Amino acid sequence: MQYNVLVVDDSKLARMVMASAFRRIRPEWTLVETANADEALAAVSTKKIDIALIDFNMPDTDGLELVAKIHKTHPGMPVAVVSANVQDEIIGRARELNAGFIPKPLTDDALAAFLSGAALRLKKVAT
């Protein structure tokens, strides 16, 4: 099964790192890259997005606020917050929002683990 994954990060470098990891782990999946919350919300409402990976520390709307907004319209979408900010409060708030947490610097293992879980959840919903 192939999925469309939304990547939200204000850093182009971070999006490149993410795209590079996908080329190794899930080369057949499609990435939709956006640089802020507004672009991300537009993508979610106009495109078929299955999974979202969202940076925490962004100007204006932060990643946790964006997760909450996306879940309002797409409650079942597997979402992870991606951040080097590994403070308990951030991880705890992600969990409360029913989102995963992937630490930066990004590793293939951490990303692969989240994506496997997300794919399983999507399959369950589909059957």
Added chain:
Amino acid sequence: MSPNGIDLTEIEQDALAEIANMGVSRAANSLRQMVGEQVLLSVPSVQIVTRLAASKLVERNDAKRLVAVQQSFEGPFDGRALLIFPEAHSLELVRSIVGNEHSLDDVIDLEQEALAETGNIILNGCLATIANMLHRTMRMSLPSIVRGDGAILFGSDTSAEQFVLFLYIDFNIKKRDVRGFIALLMDLPSIAALKEIVNDYVNSIQKQSPSHVG
């Protein structure tokens, strides 16, 4: 083009901000463990500015009297990392680390040592994350404490017009009246070396090297 002849491209600027952000975010978690409260961070700022302009950026409104813990680093590029806060916040930071049960005299006695140790943990954490990401080794000096205005902290009293690479992130500790900056300062020769390393790093991601890239 900036007047100093060295300019950062868009992707270099972006990469430095992201790398600094990761270093500081990791370091903020160490501070969070020490004070037991969430540490809030701003988005990073990366600029090539004069020492004078850098010193003005950390002097905000009421807070010209600053305290900084600083560590020099040497390696493929050299510079200084600083944890800076208004002098008025220094004792509150120490108090939030050592606990409320200590008297003011105790806190004043502990101040120097507590600041050095806090700076050491935070700045080392930040620099170690950056060094690991870039696959480089950096040597760090012992922390020292500097008090004064921005000019004293950044040496702009003697070389105000000299250009430096200045990266900084604001932090503040939720529920405590403590805020400040984590800043990295590098001179021109180091900027050129850093540009090269950052470009290697960006290229390694684009080339999709099979090894782990970050």
